[in-house]
Amino acid sequence: MSTSYTGSWQEDGLCRQVSPALMFPEPGESADPGKQVCAGCPVLVKCRDHALRHNERFGVWGGLSENDRKRLRRQARTASVVPLAAPAAPESPRRAA
Numbered sequence: 001m002s003t004s005y006t007g008s009w010q011e012d013g014l015c016r017q018v019s020p021a022l023m024f025p026e027p028g029e030s031a032d033p034g035k036q037v038c039a040g041c042p043v044l045v046k047c048r049d050h051a052l053r054h055n056e057r058f059g060v061w062g063g064l065s066e067n068d069r070k071r072l073r074r075q076a077r078t079a080s081v082v083p084l085a086a087p088a089a090p091e092s093p094r095r096a097a
């Protein structure tokens, strides 16, 4: 990954050993070569977590393409929808007395 980020896990990324073009494919190009690099990377989980937390928009991060991350964000938004009104809790028999 060719970014301005510095830190311990980034330094261990396998993408530091390949062409940035693999990790940042042009529109219409496949992200699969970059994902294959990630598949063997020892910091994949940290990288994926970073990308999702920081909303990285471009390139392959943690084995996920831009579209993969968009899909996950969309799924997370859908899953986090909370009903506006929670159902009323049943009244305690002790309070009713």
Ligand code: SF4
Pocket: 001, 010, 012, 013, 014, 015, 016, 023, 037, 038, 039, 041, 042, 043, 044, 045, 047, 048, 060, 061, 062, 063
């Ligand atoms: S998981 Fe992929 S993008 Fe992340 S550091 Fe490793 S090789 Fe680079």
